Amino acid sequence: MKYEVGDIVKLKKKHPCGSFEWEILRVGADFRLKCLGCGHMIMIDRKTVEKNTKELKKPLES
DSSP, rough: OOTTOOOOOEESOOOSTTTTEEEEOOOOOOOOEEEETTTTTEEHHHHHHHHHHHEEEEOOOO
16 A cells, blocks of 8 residues: 555544544654544654555545
């Protein structure tokens, strides 16, 4: 899978707020993700994101 800034990632485990979906804000060796439920931001390593991704949604082109 090719991860890009702006994509929405659905992870296997849900955030304590109840949301499974995260927006990618930064891509590299580490990812910066923003929870779409509560807005909490985290830094997480690429290997963990790749292992726990269930679905990857691209933003709609306008």
